[in-house]
Amino acid sequence: MESMNLMSLRASSTAPRSIAGFSFQQSLNPIPKNSAFFRLIPHTHMRNQSFLGQVSFPTVKSQQFEVKDGSETTIPEGEALKAKEWEVGMFHNEVAATQGIKIRRRPPTGPPQHYVGPFEFRLQNEGNTPRNILEEIVWNKDVEVSRMKERKSLGVLNSLLDKVQPARDFIGALKEANTRTGFPGLIAEVKKASPSRGVLRENFDPVQIAKAYEKGGAACLSVLTDEKYFQGSFENLEAIRSSGVQCPLLCKEFVIDAWQIYYARVKGADAILLIAAILPDLDIKYMTKICKMLGLTALVEVHDEKEMDRVLGIEGIELIGINNRDLGTFKVEIANTKKLLEGERGQRIRDKGIMVVGESGLFTPADIAYVQEAGVKAVLVGESIVKQDDPSAGIAQLFGKDISL
Numbered sequence: 001m002e003s004m005n006l007m008s009l010r011a012s013s014t015a016p017r018s019i020a021g022f023s024f025q026q027s028l029n030p031i032p033k034n035s036a037f038f039r040l041i042p043h044t045h046m047r048n049q050s051f052l053g054q055v056s057f058p059t060v061k062s063q064q065f066e067v068k069d070g071s072e073t074t075i076p077e078g079e080a081l082k083a084k085e086w087e088v089g090m091f092h093n094e095v096a097a098t099q100g101i102k103i104r105r106r107p108p109t110g111p112p113q114h115y116v117g118p119f120e121f122r123l124q125n126e127g128n129t130p131r132n133i134l135e136e137i138v139w140n141k142d143v144e145v146s147r148m149k150e151r152k153s154l155g156v157l158n159s160l161l162d163k164v165q166p167a168r169d170f171i172g173a174l175k176e177a178n179t180r181t182g183f184p185g186l187i188a189e190v191k192k193a194s195p196s197r198g199v200l201r202e203n204f205d206p207v208q209i210a211k212a213y214e215k216g217g218a219a220c221l222s223v224l225t226d227e228k229y230f231q232g233s234f235e236n237l238e239a240i241r242s243s244g245v246q247c248p249l250l251c252k253e254f255v256i257d258a259w260q261i262y263y264a265r266v267k268g269a270d271a272i273l274l275i276a277a278i279l280p281d282l283d284i285k286y287m288t289k290i291c292k293m294l295g296l297t298a299l300v301e302v303h304d305e306k307e308m309d310r311v312l313g314i315e316g317i318e319l320i321g322i323n324n325r326d327l328g329t330f331k332v333e334i335a336n337t338k339k340l341l342e343g344e345r346g347q348r349i350r351d352k353g354i355m356v357v358g359e360s361g362l363f364t365p366a367d368i369a370y371v372q373e374a375g376v377k378a379v380l381v382g383e384s385i386v387k388q389d390d391p392s393a394g395i396a397q398l399f400g401k402d403i404s405l
């Protein structure tokens with residue numbers, strides 16, 4: 001039986017079905033409806049897979065859960081957002097599909113060991129083969145996170161939180177840079193490789209690149225931590241954090257489980273990416289709350305109108321990234337940023353005071369001017385600056401001006 005940290009979770013019979021990377025399923029055994037028996041199933045092991053034994057919780061009067069010692073959140077009843085997930089028999093993929101999310105979680109049987117040909121040739125409805133690269137990344141992440149959790153439980157991470165340097169103000173740094181330079185604040189990405197572009201920089205020293213970015217006028221840095229597809233690592237994040245670099249750091253991960261948010265904070269992150277294409281609304285909602293509790297900024301990434309509208313319906317979001325790259329197909333179109341900021345939708349974003357980051361495919365001063373004109377106050381740039389021998393000079397080239405002054 002897989003070990004799980006239950007210490008900090010309390011639930012009543014009316015507790016949410018999905019929270020912080022775990023799913024609760026009301027027992028199908030003949031137990032009275034209002035009793036406090038649940039089966040606790042991690043998101044990573046959906047239907048058909050090992051029930052981890054029946055876990056009983058002490059009955060509590062109100063719906064409440066504790067994520068961290070001492071701080072308790074009470075979840076108000078009757079929210080439409082939650083209601084769907086309460087229905088008996090709803091599982092992650094079903095809930096996600098109702099929200100237009102095409103990326104499915106890894107099935108219990110996992111993908112076959114050997115792939116036969118490129119994605120295009122795989123059958124659309126082949127249940128146990130990832131349908132595109134993003135789905136493949138998510139399925140791998142699922143296995144990876146399960147293993148990491150076994151090594152470091154949530155309880156252990158929790159106990160380490162007090163020992164890490166406090167999180168720095170990510171949005172504040174972007175605003176400050178925007179005011180100072182008149183350009184969108186720059187989040188410069190420490191990126192060695194990507195599945196779409198291959199290796200971007202052979203001679204890759206993350207700390208040296210981070211320092212060059214800071215010197216060149218970056219407001220914040222983004223550090224890729226995915227190893228398998230982006231050749232990043234949490235060691236890079238930690239090394240940059242302890243190198244004396246002052247820019248707040250975004251942990252660039254594929255977050256599918258709240259455990260990863262704690263892990264990122266313990267490793268020194270000031271902000272973390274939450275990708276709407278892989279997270280249902282309720283996950284985004286609770287993960288945003290967890291980020292706030294830990295002092296982390298959540299950068300919620302969207303790629304199309306549907307995702308933007310979903311995210312705008314969730315309370316408490318302060319920073320939205322518009323990715324110009326479709327993570328499923330790799331197609332990059334910077335007009336995407338403009339499209340998502342037009343009309344009523346753009347007005348809604350401004351009314352809510354949400355800061356928008358233009359992400360991916362930005363190479364020239366004209367590109368920067370284009371997304372700035374569209375309404376972004378920050379940009380996230382990797383390839384065009386990481387490829388330059390001197391990433392500092394790369395920043396000046398990107399903006400057409402030295403923004404370090």
Ligand SMILES: O=P(O)(O)OC[C@@H](O)[C@@H](O)c1c[nH]c2ccccc12
Binds near residue numbers: 360
């Ligand atoms: O290298 P580019 O095209 O400048 O893009 C940077 C960044 O936007 C991109 O790396 C990115 C945006 N969202 C992501 C999600 C996962 C991995 C990577 C990304």
